[in-house]
Amino acid sequence: MKIDRRSFLSLGIGVAAGTALSPLPWKLTDDLSIWTQNWPWTPVPEIGETSHVNSVCTLCPGGCGISVRKIEGRGVKIEGMTGHPVNQGGICALGLSGLQLLYGPTRIKTPLRRIGKRGEDRWEKISWEQAISEIAEKLDVLRTSGNSHTIAGIAGSRQGTVSQLFKRFLTAYGSPNFFHTPSCVDTYQLAFQYMNGVSGAPGFDLENADVILSFGSGLLDGWGSPVRMFKANTAWRKANAHVIQIEPRLSRTAAKADRWIAINPGTEAALALGVSHVLIKELLFDKEFVDSHTDGFESFVTSKGEMKKGFRQTVLENYSPETVARITGIDPSAIILLAREFAKAKAPLALCGKGQGIIPGSLAEAMAVHALNALVGSVNRKGGVFPMPETEIQVWHEVAMDSVAAVGINQTNLIGAPPNSPCGTNQIPAAILSGKGYPLNALFVLESNPLYTMADSKTVRDAFDKIPFLVSLSSFMDETARYADIVLPNHIYLERIEDAPAPTGFPKPVISLSKPVFKPQFNTKHAGDTLILLAKEMGGAVADAFPWDNFEACLEEVMGDKMKTLQEKGFWVDSDAAIPDWKAAFKTPSGKFQFSPAEATLGFVPVAIEGDSTFPLLLIPYETMRMAGGYIANPPFMTKTVEDTILKLNDSFIEINPKTAQSNQLSEGDFVVVQTSRGQARGRVHLEEGIMPGVIALPRGLGHTAYDGYIANKGINANQLIGPVQDPVSGLDAAWGIRAKLSKA
Amino acid sequence: MKQEHGGNGTRKYGMVIDLDLCTGCGSCMVACMAENNVPFREDETDKLKSITWMRVYKLTNGKPYPETDICYLPRPCQHCEGSHGHSPCVSVCPATATDYDSQTGIVSQIYTRCFGCRYCMAACPYHARYFNWYDPIWPEGMEKYLNPNVSPRMRGVVEKCSFCFHRYQAAKDKAYLDGQKEIEEDAYQTACTQACPAGAITFGDLDNPDHAVHKLKKQPGAFRLLERLGTNTKVYYVSSREWVRRAGDNYLKTEGPKKVV
Amino acid sequence: MDSALIPNGVRRCSLGKFLVPLAVVGAVLLWGVYAMLLCWFKGLNQTNMNDNYGFALWIWADLAVIALGGGAFFTGFLKYLIGKDELKHIINYAVLIGFICYSSALLILAIDIGQPLRGWFIFWHANVHSMLTEVAFCLSCYFMVLTIEYIPLILENRQIDKVPFFHHLSHNMHGTMAVFAATGAFLSFFHQGSLGGVAGVLFGRPFAYREGLFIWPWTFFLFTWSAAAYGPCFTLLVTRITEAVTGKKLVKDNVVELLAKISGWMMTTYIIAKIIDTLYWANVTAPSKGFNLIDFYSNNGFYGIWILVMEIILGGIVPAAILITDKGRKSPVVRTVAFVLAVIGVSVNRWVMVLQVMAVPVMPFDQWALYYPSWQEVATTILPVAYGIILIMISYRYLPIFPQEAELNPAE
Numbered sequence A: 001m002k003i004d005r006r007s008f009l010s011l012g013i014g015v016a017a018g019t020a021l022s023p024l025p026w027k028l029t030d031d032l033s034i035w036t037q038n039w040p041w042t043p044v045p046e047i048g049e050t051s052h053v054n055s056v057c058t059l060c061p062g063g064c065g066i067s068v069r070k071i072e073g074r075g076v077k078i079e080g081m082t083g084h085p086v087n088q089g090g091i092c093a094l095g096l097s098g099l100q101l102l103y104g105p106t107r108i109k110t111p112l113r114r115i116g117k118r119g120e121d122r123w124e125k126i127s128w129e130q131a132i133s134e135i136a137e138k139l140d141v142l143r144t145s146g147n148s149h150t151i152a153g154i155a156g157s158r159q160g161t162v163s164q165l166f167k168r169f170l171t172a173y174g175s176p177n178f179f180h181t182p183s184c185v186d187t188y189q190l191a192f193q194y195m196n197g198v199s200g201a202p203g204f205d206l207e208n209a210d211v212i213l214s215f216g217s218g219l220l221d222g223w224g225s226p227v228r229m230f231k232a233n234t235a236w237r238k239a240n241a242h243v244i245q246i247e248p249r250l251s252r253t254a255a256k257a258d259r260w261i262a263i264n265p266g267t268e269a270a271l272a273l274g275v276s277h278v279l280i281k282e283l284l285f286d287k288e289f290v291d292s293h294t295d296g297f298e299s300f301v302t303s304k305g306e307m308k309k310g311f312r313q314t315v316l317e318n319y320s321p322e323t324v325a326r327i328t329g330i331d332p333s334a335i336i337l338l339a340r341e342f343a344k345a346k347a348p349l350a351l352c353g354k355g356q357g358i359i360p361g362s363l364a365e366a367m368a369v370h371a372l373n374a375l376v377g378s379v380n381r382k383g384g385v386f387p388m389p390e391t392e393i394q395v396w397h398e399v400a401m402d403s404v405a406a407v408g409i410n411q412t413n414l415i416g417a418p419p420n421s422p423c424g425t426n427q428i429p430a431a432i433l434s435g436k437g438y439p440l441n442a443l444f445v446l447e448s449n450p451l452y453t454m455a456d457s458k459t460v461r462d463a464f465d466k467i468p469f470l471v472s473l474s475s476f477m478d479e480t481a482r483y484a485d486i487v488l489p490n491h492i493y494l495e496r497i498e499d500a501p502a503p504t505g506f507p508k509p510v511i512s513l514s515k516p517v518f519k520p521q522f523n524t525k526h527a528g529d530t531l532i533l534l535a536k537e538m539g540g541a542v543a544d545a546f547p548w549d550n551f552e553a554c555l556e557e558v559m560g561d562k563m564k565t566l567q568e569k570g571f572w573v574d575s576d577a578a579i580p581d582w583k584a585a586f587k588t589p590s591g592k593f594q595f596s597p598a599e600a601t602l603g604f605v606p607v608a609i610e611g612d613s614t615f616p617l618l619l620i621p622y623e624t625m626r627m628a629g630g631y632i633a634n635p636p637f638m639t640k641t642v643e644d645t646i647l648k649l650n651d652s653f654i655e656i657n658p659k660t661a662q663s664n665q666l667s668e669g670d671f672v673v674v675q676t677s678r679g680q681a682r683g684r685v686h687l688e689e690g691i692m693p694g695v696i697a698l699p700r701g702l703g704h705t706a707y708d709g710y711i712a713n714k715g716i717n718a719n720q721l722i723g724p725v726q727d728p729v730s731g732l733d734a735a736w737g738i739r740a741k742l743s744k745a
Numbered sequence B: 001m002k003q004e005h006g007g008n009g010t011r012k013y014g015m016v017i018d019l020d021l022c023t024g025c026g027s028c029m030v031a032c033m034a035e036n037n038v039p040f041r042e043d044e045t046d047k048l049k050s051i052t053w054m055r056v057y058k059l060t061n062g063k064p065y066p067e068t069d070i071c072y073l074p075r076p077c078q079h080c081e082g083s084h085g086h087s088p089c090v091s092v093c094p095a096t097a098t099d100y101d102s103q104t105g106i107v108s109q110i111y112t113r114c115f116g117c118r119y120c121m122a123a124c125p126y127h128a129r130y131f132n133w134y135d136p137i138w139p140e141g142m143e144k145y146l147n148p149n150v151s152p153r154m155r156g157v158v159e160k161c162s163f164c165f166h167r168y169q170a171a172k173d174k175a176y177l178d179g180q181k182e183i184e185e186d187a188y189q190t191a192c193t194q195a196c197p198a199g200a201i202t203f204g205d206l207d208n209p210d211h212a213v214h215k216l217k218k219q220p221g222a223f224r225l226l227e228r229l230g231t232n233t234k235v236y237y238v239s240s241r242e243w244v245r246r247a248g249d250n251y252l253k254t255e256g257p258k259k260v261v
Numbered sequence C: 001m002d003s004a005l006i007p008n009g010v011r012r013c014s015l016g017k018f019l020v021p022l023a024v025v026g027a028v029l030l031w032g033v034y035a036m037l038l039c040w041f042k043g044l045n046q047t048n049m050n051d052n053y054g055f056a057l058w059i060w061a062d063l064a065v066i067a068l069g070g071g072a073f074f075t076g077f078l079k080y081l082i083g084k085d086e087l088k089h090i091i092n093y094a095v096l097i098g099f100i101c102y103s104s105a106l107l108i109l110a111i112d113i114g115q116p117l118r119g120w121f122i123f124w125h126a127n128v129h130s131m132l133t134e135v136a137f138c139l140s141c142y143f144m145v146l147t148i149e150y151i152p153l154i155l156e157n158r159q160i161d162k163v164p165f166f167h168h169l170s171h172n173m174h175g176t177m178a179v180f181a182a183t184g185a186f187l188s189f190f191h192q193g194s195l196g197g198v199a200g201v202l203f204g205r206p207f208a209y210r211e212g213l214f215i216w217p218w219t220f221f222l223f224t225w226s227a228a229a230y231g232p233c234f235t236l237l238v239t240r241i242t243e244a245v246t247g248k249k250l251v252k253d254n255v256v257e258l259l260a261k262i263s264g265w266m267m268t269t270y271i272i273a274k275i276i277d278t279l280y281w282a283n284v285t286a287p288s289k290g291f292n293l294i295d296f297y298s299n300n301g302f303y304g305i306w307i308l309v310m311e312i313i314l315g316g317i318v319p320a321a322i323l324i325t326d327k328g329r330k331s332p333v334v335r336t337v338a339f340v341l342a343v344i345g346v347s348v349n350r351w352v353m354v355l356q357v358m359a360v361p362v363m364p365f366d367q368w369a370l371y372y373p374s375w376q377e378v379a380t381t382i383l384p385v386a387y388g389i390i391l392i393m394i395s396y397r398y399l400p401i402f403p404q405e406a407e408l409n410p411a412e
Ligand SMILES: Nc1nc2c(c(=O)[nH]1)N[C@H]1C(S)=C(S)[C@@H](COP(=O)(O)OP(=O)(O)OC[C@H]3O[C@@H](n4cnc5c(=O)[nH]c(N)nc54)[C@H](O)[C@@H]3O)O[C@H]1N2
Pocket: A059, A060, A061, A092, A094, A156, A181, A182, A183, A221, A222, A223, A226, A356, A357, A358, A359, A424, A425, A426, A427, A428, A429, A448, A449, A450, A453, A454, A455, A624, A625, A626, A627, A628, A629, A630, A631, A632, A719, A723, A724, A725, A733
């Protein structure tokens, strides 16, 4: 057949029509659409049997009970555990993000030894045996050369069995240098010691208070046990309790409070004394309590025969509303009204500890606030504050020290304080750099990230550069781990057994048990086991102090008969615990509450904030529930909840009042350099009415340089801009801010 | 009274969110992301491209320091009923990829049906709908936590809050197996409700007098977002503050929200 | 070289002179195709659209192009149904422009949707309540009609016409064209209208929402009306441009003036209706939802009240006034100005009704959403323009588009 143009065209049309009528194109179209519904790169989660495992969250000191939903071996969701005494089923954003930490890319998968320069992030994988023997060898050399005291440990937690085991290791080895990250509990403990004569952390019976006067505590910003506080807040709303928040910035807590009183930062103690003044002057205080259970209210003659002014006279002479108004910037009439409202309440309660309470803070302030509570009788009663009795839980047998240890442990510690004074952590960098004491030869860091969380990051790094051997027992490639010589990766909380102690401020003795909900994902080890292995490797008396096969055996011994309850219920709570009677409550020489302790005088003692007049502004770091600011860095879910007025692309926003912005010729979103005596950083400004003119603020939790692309190099690390400031009374860190200036970038 | 909900087995699930209790903590947002396999990317600071089925807005009263006030407002999909189930988004979807379920009052979203025209997003005044501009990618290992009861979405489709519909299905199945006619109030609760540490969110059948929401929605100070548009939403808000209630809708100068006594 | 393909009795430039601009426009087209492929393979993250601003530049182009392509159906309607026979001298070009506009519109839709391979779900799982469903059906059907209207034109090419089959086919198709024109007009009425309905039914968006008649909001009728009114202006404008580029008169003035006059009167009635609609919306609909008119026009510069002035006065009243007056219409310069203003006017209308809708916040605590297109969007939006130019160039060169060309430009 001859193919002419006509038959060619007909054929073409025929084929086209035939194809169109055949199922082929339709099938193809359908298959293509089905393919788009099952793209191979879109994961299909496996189904399986569902189970729930209860444990406890230790991502912050909140200690919430959690229930982990599992499908076969994998975890798909973390929820709050109903019936847990602390969080009663609630959970925070960080706790909900836990699985992102478990499975996330920043986990350290195996022991590592540094091969590049420090911080360069070049590693070789080593076995656990290698790592342990290498460290033991180094330690052995130091020990035999009489330098056992020149090693130190920084723990992320003050208590808990792992922390105690860490301290025990240092003791048996012969080092007085056990430190932990500080907190406002440190300061409260001192106030209790002086005024109650009792040691112990504060228990705040907040749920039973009806007027809550918070001197800057971030009650809804992660203070104490965050979830407990949310529950308390809801209870207050329902019971018509009144919350009054005193701080220079409209924080989440201030926004939710019934009243926000803006105060000049750093003058809270003066306000507490001013309120006391009104209470005393107007005879609104609890006379019966003051008369029968307190001492030092009236002026008295000391044993040395000197006249000492009592609380009443001190306050009446020096803290009139007018005087206090000048200091705090609050109207005298507002101070008077505040005092009257506080006095009228059935169960008034005042408290302090700025933000999440991660800085010890001013002792004078803690004492002034504690005195205010005493004045209205809210000490040691329902709805009040009391020192928590020590729960005798941990039964440790004494460390039998060999001669090396006995010598080492009796040296002063790094910062020149008595052995194991834990709270001078903030002074370590200065001590190292000053070269005054002995040099530090090795530092062990357990579940903390000082290179990021400690103030004045640059100085911290300079100090660390002087330490020849740095070991991190972190689970994550954080700033400190990345700077280490050897990393011994820890199981994360979902993979290990551990006791979680009572959270800050919780008024009942409680212990929870963290359980291995999952098999370890990687070649990691429980830090407790690592310490035991290391001790055994060292041999001799050090090994003898660690007779347990593993951490679990140690924990069982330490917890004793509580272990059974912990295993069964997941927590142990001393339901018989009662508020101590007066005799147990006050163990001062007079057996009463002491308004005028010998150790420290009540009064407004300002904490000198760093920086001179060339820095016209005040920079305050703040904490927020949408960002983890401590050892744990923000998981992706949480970062996603951060507003775009806090972080945009990789730039932090510095919060500033529009008035301040105007006088600095700045407008919304402008790029600026914020500068302090400690450092500078580039960011942008966000104008916000809710901040005092002259004050600027930065959130904690940004500006990481390690971890992964989900958190690294985003925004400013506020800690790099501030420096530690010692409280003039206690010597503890009290840096609530620093002077700063802004210039257009 | 029982007839209101009982007879034909239809329910009208909804929420009452107490803005006086909400602290803006973000638990609800994260609980929702974790429950519903919401994807995330390295940079999530462009909030106009960041998928958050539950989004907590920060409202301010606009007054200068120190009269400033803030209120947090959690915004899931409002599951608008419109009139007779013609919610703004459902009525416009050309492919019936989103639907109003008359049994539950829940506005569904079928990801495999949606072809990504985004008309529904234009229709929704609450910005409750999110488009998958990117392929969802979980960093290596993290796909392990994905919940098999909620399918991960693919690039190019719209997604939104489902009132955790998979939990409804599970509760319904369980009720059936247990031989129960009714789904108990606590048998079906959304992930955000469950997580909220402040107890600010209450969820249940708005028409069922035995459910807490039935009464809570009638509280003084209760209001709905953009009530005047006729979207007929099933998420109620409660606030004791007048400026907050006013921020829930648009008013001319001479008008205002109803007064609370 | 290609002289065998060129219609009888007309002159065309040399092939070389033809190919150079074709190559230039072709390069632009390729750039657009590259952007289009990026959107398909990498997804719509290549655009600057976002969750608040989910329709953007090219959707506006889509709507504008459909409105402007309305010249095809309305001219067809006038010629075949009303019997304005003079318009046969411009109907070919109107059809061609319409074909370009509608094929472009469909292409844009295929790029715009997040799941192009599932685009057909709109037909398979159709929701009868959705204006977009109506749009999809009518648009596709009308595109088929336009194709049917365009085919006989292709068949009239000198070489194709030599094949008896095509010759007869073309002849017969011409014979039945009135039926298609009627179908087209009917379909156009609906899809132009349902495009208007797309925004008008959004009762969650008080800026767009217009109450209406039965299931249709007023924008339904306004869109159809405006497409009929403004579409011919675009046909005339493109004709004028083609004349300028080719340096030839292609359509006689009486034809142009007739279409311009009809367009002018359509525009006049339309703009009156539009003003009434605007007044009702501003004074009744919007306030009932708690909005003052000015709330919709922020002070962000871009979405100022100037838009309303531009659309209604500059792009509506002025060109209408020019075209309904003899003097205005008869002056080639003045009427061209009117065409330009009209095209701008209807384009602004489409922008406002679709894009400004996205920008205006509805919740009081919400923000204005602003948007600027990414280069991929710009390229993809220019793609159909390049494609249109190429199709016009080729069609003009090889097809007898302008029946009066030979008469108006006698060969020496
Ligand atoms: N919602 C919520 N609540 C949280 C968290 C959260 O992520 N979200 N984080 C929780 C976590 S992980 C923790 S650890 C706690 C905080 O509890 P902390 O136990 O106090 O721990 P860090 O935040 O690690 O560090 C303490 C802070 O003290 C200071 N600091 C530490 N060491 C030094 C030092 O040597 N010198 C000076 N000058 N300062 C020092 C630094 O400013 C640092 O920011 O808050 C918890 N609360």
